[in-house]
Amino acid sequence: MQTPNKIDFFKVLQERHSVKEYDSSFKIPREEMLEMLREATKAPSSVNLQPWRFVVVDERKERLKSLVRFNQRQLNTSSAMILVLGDMNHIDYADEIFSSAVEQNLMPQDVKDYYMSYLKDAFSKMTKQKIRENTLIVGGLVAMQFMLVAKAHGYDTNPIGGFERKEVMETLGIDVERYVPIMFISIGKASKPAHESVRLPIERVVSWNQVDQVIGSSAKK
Template sequence: MLIIEQGVSEMAVVNNDFRDVMLNRHSVRKFDEQVKIERSELTEMIAEAITAPSACNLQAWRFVVVDSPAGKDKLRSFFMRFNLPQLETASAVVMIFGDTLAFESYRDLWNKAYENGQITAAKRDEVLKTFLPLYESAPKSMLINDSMVDCSLAAMQLMLAARAHGYESNPIAGYDAKKAAPAFDLDPERYVPVMAIAIGKPVDEGVDKVTSSRYPVKDVMDFA
């Protein structure tokens, strides 16, 4: 099991065709069990995923990357049975948690940006004065909602990053949410499970890809 908050390494992207990465992405439920993904590459994919936007740059996410037998045993304890094929065969399963106390590090984040010369002191003070009080006094429901939006943006970006690295993925929400954080020794009052993402090589290219039809754009879009 690998817990990642931030990390950067340099791994080659094998597919830089954005339209192919996005439009030909499909969920895969059975992966090649013989394929292992190095932790350095998993770290790189997470680093790419967290370039996603977040509410007020709060970055209210936490990633637990499960790539070991012991880690998968923990997932089995709360995953629903119909999601076991992905769990058993994936090279890694990334549990994404919303961090409802991310604002506690907010001041440090902007101080570092100032120290690195990215922003002026005036801009730092403006941001902290505008946004930090909102989160410090926010109801739990707002903290949960904001963190889930942040994590969802990062999750989609992670699936695209995985495909750019030559892998496929499958988003998973079928599990006992109450057991997710405790399974990895995380505080369930702070960390809210958003989704899991299984990552690996398909057992056979073109096989076991879950395809689905889409509603016509005109049925789901309006101009105003």
């Protein structure tokens, strides 16, 4: 495995594409999978509460066959299907996270005390919908970071949003009241090169200071 200082980030960025079909004979060692997930969780999260959770399905993937109907090639050939979840109860980990930061001299005790008091009050006033929205945003951050990390390790990925969420949660025995399903990410060694894709010109998607007529009128052209 390459060390991080030998990896060209922009090469990784340019070469990451969604892959639909993998070498079905290739299996990613669990130790390396854990390392990639560990690296992915360097992604930012609100107040560093890290609401992301992962379920790695690398055995008995056939359980998902009827639940990812439009992504059969990824399911059948990937080394694993990773379900990215948001934990609605992630505030429960605040004391553990902040205490560890204090122990490592990364946070003063008084800052921890302030956050614990502030967060307890703030979360008590937040609706479930707001907490859910926050976990979805942060889940997207960690998912994208994982896909870039995977490419840096020499693997390919495909984010999958089209699946039967309720049924997947039931099949994998996941508490639907606590966890929010965000996406699946298939991962493995591509069996053939991915198709490149185009992006809109940057001028079509960027505006300075306000959404001006350049963006507003682009869809009409």
